[in-house]
Amino acid sequence: MTEYLLSVWHDGDVDTINVSDEDTQRMYAQVDAFNTKLQSDGKWVFAGGLTAASSATVVSPGGELTDGPFAESKEQIGGFWVIQASDLDEALALAREAAKACEGKVEVRAFQGV
Numbered sequence: 001m002t003e004y005l006l007s008v009w010h011d012g013d014v015d016t017i018n019v020s021d022e023d024t025q026r027m028y029a030q031v032d033a034f035n036t037k038l039q040s041d042g043k044w045v046f047a048g049g050l051t052a053a054s055s056a057t058v059v060s061p062g063g064e065l066t067d068g069p070f071a072e073s074k075e076q077i078g079g080f081w082v083i084q085a086s087d088l089d090e091a092l093a094l095a096r097e098a099a100k101a102c103e104g105k106v107e108v109r110a111f112q113g114v
Helices: 022-040 088-102
Strands: 002-011 044-049 057-059 065-067 075-085 105-110
Touching: 002 088, 022 044, 022 075, 022 088, 075 088, 088 105
Parallel strands: none
Antiparallel strands: 002 075, 002 105, 044 075, 057 065
């Protein structure tokens, strides 16, 4: 089995999400159901949602700290899954389910040397 990173991308800052909103609650329930499926199918390794990109701190090789995200882009990573899949086709099939659950784009990348 190969491990893959499924990263969820958002336009803008995650802080703009209203967690009491009905649409947001629906997405949370869909993601929870997807997480449960991954776990029961033995595909789950780890997952998590991230705080807003504006809360990031970038550390340089010399130890200097800079506030804000490293990438100056309107698209920022908002969360991720690390999964186990037998091959890229299976990882892509799971990413399709993930994208549907979180109603957003999901990038798929294999870990090096795994």
